[in-house]
Amino acid sequence: MVWKQEYERWLDSDVLEEEQREELANLQSDETELEDRFYKSLTFGTGGMRGEIGVGTNRMNVYTVRKAAQGLADYLQSFGEDAVRKGVVIAYDNRYRSQEFAREAALTLGANGVRAYVLSSLRATPLLSFSVRHLQTSAGIMITASHNPPEYNGLKVYGEDGCQLVPKDADALISYVNRIEDELTVRTGDERELQQQGLLAYVDEEVDEAYLEHLKGITLNQSIVDESGDDLSVVYTPLHGAACQATVDALKQAGFSNLTVVEEQAKPDPSFSEVSSPNPEEHRAFDRAIEIGKEHDADILMATDPDGDRIGLAVKDGSGDYTVLTGNQTGALLMEYILQTRKEQGTLPDDGLVIKTIVTSELGQAIANKYGVTLENTLTGFKFIGERILQAHDEKQATFLFGYEESYGYLIQPFVRDKDAVQVALMAAEVALYHKRNEKTLLQALEEMYEEYGWYLEELVSFKAKGKTGQEKIENVLDSFRKGQINDFAGLIVKCIEDYQQGKRYDIQKSTTEPIELPASNVIKVRFEDGSWFCLRPSGTEPKMKAYIGVQSESLSASRSQLLNIKRTVVEKVETILEK
Template sequence: MRTEVYEFWKQHPNLDPSLKSELETMDDAALNDAFYTDIEFGTAGMRGLLGVGTNRINLHTIRKANEGFARYIESNGEEAKKRGVAIGYDNRHMSYEFAMDSAKVLAKHGIPSYVFASLRPTPELSFAVRHLHCFGGIMVTASHNPKEYNGYKLYDEKGCQLVPHLAKQVIDRVNAVEDPLAITVDLNKEQEALIHVIGEEVDEAYYEKVMGIQLNPQINKDDVLIVFTPEHGTANIPVKELYTRCGYHFVAVEEQCTPDPDFSNTPTPNPEEKGAYELALQYAKKADADIILVCDPDADRMGVGVKHHGEYVLLTGNQSGSVLIEYIFSQLKAKGEMPPHPVMFNTVVTSDLGEKIAAKYGVETEKTLTGFKFIGEKVAQYEINNEKQYVFGYEESYGSLISPFVRDKDAPQACLMLAEAACYYKAQGKTLVDVLYGLYEELGYYEESQTSLTLKGQEGAERIKAILTDLRNSDLSQINGTKVVKMEDYKEAVIKENGAVKALCGFTSSDVLKYYLEDGSWIAIRPSGTEPKCKFYYCIKGDSLADAHEKTVRYQKAMQELTQ
């Protein structure tokens, strides 16, 4: 533990009283974890455990981040200051307090803010930045993390999370703040007048844009019933409103519609985990629903369950993304609305199946690193030069964007389009699972999965770095007896193939390794940017679904043995 930093906080007269009380009850292990480092302000902002200390999310670390952001805005001139910042927040503990505190720090610098009156989805915050012509945005959220977490994300004037070269400018200014506890938020009347409350006007503009994505708005909706849950989060009002206005039939999981920061009625708010579907499945079975749609707390991710042959099948983010691609692209082509140079974006850890579907419809695929900011950056580039036209973007982590009036993952958009697709295919006697299986038969059988090692604290962070370093230095030639035909190292920016080494271009340096195997499969490894985890991604190709599954089990076991 950095004893001098701990003592500085302990003795500081400005330490928040609730944090001071917490400090006095902590044992040595807890103190070490809270003070051994400063919470990282990275390219995705900050996310971490709530609590006292330099390695926690609290009023003082949030103020430090806002002080750095304010200085960054000032460096861009008076016009940037005048345009101000849009601020949104989710249902978590301290989200409202952090949002208002952010507005106050900005006001101390003469920067106006536009704060939502109540919780709103992350994609609506992204939309608000552009709609209000702000210079930037702040979203207070820990996305799908457990209740003990909160976080802070920054957006640029295009409504996109800060890409690395912009984030570095903010990070440098955040790191230059010597004493975060010295930052105060006492405002005079002139400064208080810089804080504006927003709500219905932005909501209506956002709803209008989302409803505009519909491809078949007049489709028969009477034969499909949807069970929907916001998992206590921000999707509750917007998704219900969109379904009501567009005429869809839905049943909400009422116990999970309250903005409860403790997530009392769900085992997990993460749609990547089966526990998020438990109560929704009970509702679906009782109502005989066709599909289940689950949003995470800040409504950028959406999970899908589909009734198929009497049982509910949970789709992965890769699978629901593939179904959306098939529906959207087939409809654009059938209607003659596919643009002349269409492009789809996904990430280096997203399944190959989506790319194959896109190619079938003449759509080019470009890959980015994980993080939707990289997709948003690409959208902005092509919006200027119009060399290519955006038609879809998605990640394996249950996030997609249909229309880029938002520059982040957008679950309300995905919920509306998935509902439309379910109605369209049901009229043909198909479920969304039938559509997915048809794609497998046409383009190849894939099983996509993800495993992770959770390694907490200082020791865990060091172990995650060591795992990547050891793999990088090992030059794997085979995994589970299957030859490695190519390896991409996104940190060293090299491709190793057939004994040769060449440059890997077009990506910001990131600690990611990706192994391509002789059987058409690949495996990727990266540290999580938001949780204390080392993640392993598998896209395994087989002769059948059963074969792909058997191979997946073997590859997962092999990687576990390699990284023990």
């Protein structure tokens, strides 16, 4: 019953505001809700923290934000005066209380002598990543819950390379955060005094202008944009998020002026009142964009998520309607165009490197093989792609060409070290224009790729499991697959089982084991002899487990059948374990 002690500690505290005290008092009869709010501290993981807004140790509020900022201040102080002097840049998106949380983080850092640079109005996440590098700060904080529901908010921490902290660095930071026993007593500074002392500054235009200047280098074939950019009709929705201005400015700067913005979804709105979903992975997020696209006979529809790091595309399907592309399909189209164009221009380097995650389509490997570039896999999470970019650059191992993940995250050029929807909006427009000049839609171009490489199909299934009990159930599922003997599955012969927590790959047919050269992660991946696979992993940001499934064959019908077969078996086995 530790949660009751924590609840009473908060209720008795004299630092809570009256509104917060009333919120807790009104929950006295709801022990289930109180337990969920106080049974643990909001997890500060490798990607920062994210949770529902509210009062409690397991909620996003000013006290949990201060605790995270205090931990970051202590972490930076461990590196010496130079790290403290370089400071931290802070940005925030359109979420409820985002501006307040950004301010509280800055005041906490300042109270510890750490300089804070705050972007004073809404910014997309990639601009925060860029700002860390541009301002040469020691770290960055982004206040965002990405595409989570309106009741969520979060805090992500970036290192001096502009990349989210990888496990080694995140673990060190987490240790400092966890040393703070009482989040209610973390001290903050006075805003005016901190500004006078040079420990708090607001920055805007300098960063925005520098970012737009770098975006000029995204376009690979500017001549076709100069000649025909107006011919491409684009409809864009920011889904009430923070990326609207940057995306519109970037597209128009490049020469894509035939642009229609979904006006009712252009205004930042934390309740997402005019969208069916703020997540471009969900097709209903495109409902209004499709209506406007039909009115304008648009060639391509674009939707960026609330914090502007992910982007979805919808394209003409030949019947007067639009098809929403999956993240894997968009990644394949972008990758093919980048490699093909650079090869034609003579700029494809011998040491070219493309990076994707272990749950992203294997079509990327087929494309890489064709163009003779190296493709590497990382764990799920763009921070691992950013880490590999840094390593390749510092050690002069390879030239980065493209990075992507199936969940609609892509990076074209590494002046940002996180996924960047604004960069991709530019590149997607160029790819669509290129194919339009050749009298093809993006969907037709994709079908031609399938005919050349094979029909690669993928699907994602999510299993929700909220609260403490839900987390235990998810662990049971992964343990069951980890400990079970799997030789055949859904009528398929298992080739190998990859256990990323143990760091081992078990070859079932050869009865051999080899190491996996990636950081430990609670992930299980099963590969079949025919090239199909499925992968199980807990979500890092939401209370659920995800099952990724991928297949490949020489025909669309065969791939669809195989995908359904594996999906049905995975769902049946997972739900059986969850019910236990």
